[in-house]
Amino acid sequence: MVNAAVKLPQAFTDYIEQNYYARVTEQSRLEAVVQDAAFLKNPLKHVALFSDHGILHGRDIARKILQVIPQIDGLLILRRSPSRLEFMLGYGAMLAYLHDIGMKNFSAFGRAIHPEFAAQLMFSPEFDPWVALLWQENSGNVAWRLMNLAAAGGLAQPPQRVLREMLALSMGHSKSKVPIALLNDRYALRDTLQHCVQTELHYLYHQQQVAIAERRLTQYLSQHPSQHPSQHPDTAVNMPEGDRLLQALDAAKVNLTAFEARTGADQRQNPDMQRLYGSAEAFEQTAFAWLVDDAPAVQDLALDVIDTVRALRCADALRQRGTTFTTSAGYQVFVSQETANAIYALQSGDRAQLFLVEGKDAISAGEANMDNSDLDPAGNLRIAFTRGAFASPEATRWAAYSAAVVIQDIQADVIASFRRSPEESAELQAGLKPEAAMQIWVEGVDDNPDFAPLVCEELRQLNPSLDGRIQAVASLQSADLLQVNLYLSGKPPQWGVREQLSLLDQLVKSGHKVDHIDLDRAFAETRLITLKAGEVLMEPGIRAGFVYIPLGDGLKQAGAGDYHMRAVVPWKPLGDVEAVRQLPIQFRVIAEQAVELLMIPQQIYCRDWYASYTVDEFTQLFADGRHQPNLPTRRTTPLALDLQRINRRGRSLPLAVHLTRVFPQPDQLDDFMTYLEVVQLEPGEVLFRQGDRPTALYFVEIGQIATSGAVTPAASGVAAGVTAGQAASARTYQSGDLIGDREFYSRSIYPYSAVAHRASTLHRLSINALAQMQTRSPQVAHAFAQYLLTQLASQLSEATQAIAALHQERTETIERLSTSRGEAGFRG
Known part of the structure; x- marks a missing residue:
């Protein structure tokens, strides 16, 4: 099994969050946007009211991609070996943190070019120390794999430069900049990546504006062949659409020509390419060459990179929405029961003012009403909404349309990401679920059984090609998550x-x-x-x-x-x-x-x-004699289970059932239970705090108790998406677990705190109760003491084995690194 808790260096994630995503949050605050003329002109179309692109967004996508990659492995992408899957997890976490850093520029230029900004940043001097750190930390064994490829002669350039190029593929999250057809064509993908990273961003922006305007005009003319736009329209009032599109194309061409006139050829190139590659010829020959290399090991690398980009697009589309839907500044967005519009709760920094702003925007309304979106184990897209009942039929229809708009946007990223080219070899597609077979399940809502079918109807109208793949299914809102x-x-x-x-x-x-x-x-x-x-x-x-x-x-x-x-x-x-x-x-x-x-x-x-x-x-x-009631004498039987094999999955058993292995005689068990006190905890309630002296030990019957120790700097890194200060000691206790036995036995202070994660029922054995048991029920006390000693001995044995394993791993790592430095000239 591959451990999905991939770690990225703490310094790296802090740098990305504070210098990029935090900047998005700052610019989205109420105090900032009310000074922005573009926001006041059209707030609903301003990036400040879009779904979160701040710090929490980067963490959310990093967590999500770690779920998506194992989920699609062997189902929607070829099954990977554990080492290749670990590589994809580590690499995917890096892409997730980098993909939206360009959104810190709120201008139209910044938003349009943000994927390329992230790609070019990977080659800048600013990013040199972070490439070195990612290489040194070897997250997900990414550096190790590239180093071994280089040592075997499989890479045409230094492996650290290949890492930069791999990180530049974070721009692949954008389906407009990297359409799926491009992702499926490695040669075309390489050409696009080379052009995007070597072209100065403003020049690239003007080139793209011309291309967009040409595409829009061509599409319009193909749909309206009888309409021919004028070359010189007289007025913009009631201008025909063809004329408007032609005018936009002319303006884009003028802007491109003007930019070329005021800049030299060298100013239209990214200077970092010459810094790293030496010459334009060297760049053309070696940049992203691994994407099209024929060597099997390098082809495997390219395939893993491209499939990780597919997972990134999927994870980004399945980001948090609904009850967790906030703007980049953390302002809540929810749906109105009266109108089904989105309502934005904009609050001042001093919390003295709160403005509830309602706007009619389908994307925001649909996202605010979402409960969940995910891939199910069969590889189908499953989407649930929170509410289906609204104050009027018109509001319900608008809510259904808004939901359909959001589903259309999500499926275009999720399902289309697994579309394959017809030329792709049968070997690469064998045994996989084809994109065309992926279904869209729209879950019902408890308050309106007709809402999900209505959403499906609206979605079919929006995208008739999805007919036959959309289905309203039963509501699971009232069900336990497990x-x-x-x-x-x-x-x-x-x-x-x-x-x-x-x-x-x-x-x-x-x-x-x-x-x-x-x-x-x-x-x-x-x-x-x-x-x-x-x-x-x-x-x-x-x-x-x-x-x-x-x-x-x-x-x-x-x-x-x-x-x-x-x-x-x-x-x-x-x-x-x-x-x-x-x-x-x-x-x-x-x-x-x-x-x-x-x-x-x-x-x-x-x-x-x-x-x-x-x-x-x-x-x-x-x-008529067809039925006769079967009413036997009621008889109970003891539960005969090997409790060590129980897979609790968050559920609970009666405490007495767990204790049958401690007290095989029922009278001893009944006697022991009389010395216990019941403790009820609500979520978030503290059982004990770090530094407290133990006065009892606790058995968990129902619920979950989490323990966490002293907060440490976590210098060696934290799991992707986890904030600084990872707990040094953390564990979750569930039904049948014993809490605080070591401290109870040794009378030492608690080195951790214990807090209820869910409503929990525990049974408390106090020091005084144990003393009474030893006097009044010595056989029961002896049986419990034997059990407690067995538990402590088992914990000591496990700790000893863990230390030995860590020592062995450290020794092997040192030997491996020593060997690799000699063979491949490893550079940290």
């Missing part, structure tokens, strides 16, 4: 009518009414999942977002507070009453052995599966 992930990882049942009817026959025997069920609708969004022994399916308190039908024996169930588990009857739905009543689950369900289940979203169950009997129907069931 259950949602379980559902998305499931497989649609490949059942025929015979298998479907067989399941309904089993449901009839369990008392379920089935004669109303439409097979196609009922089974369309169900998923088959398999639980392993020890895995928890449900726990008290989670929302009933799904109904489960166990397809065999193997599940155990206990009510809240009940320490005894009973067998779950196969084929009888679980969570159905709670789903219908929209109540939290009131019981725990755990797998005692592997078992397969059919998983039905709550909205689908209530719409297509649930139906109640009338009184006459119910009495007739028994009057």
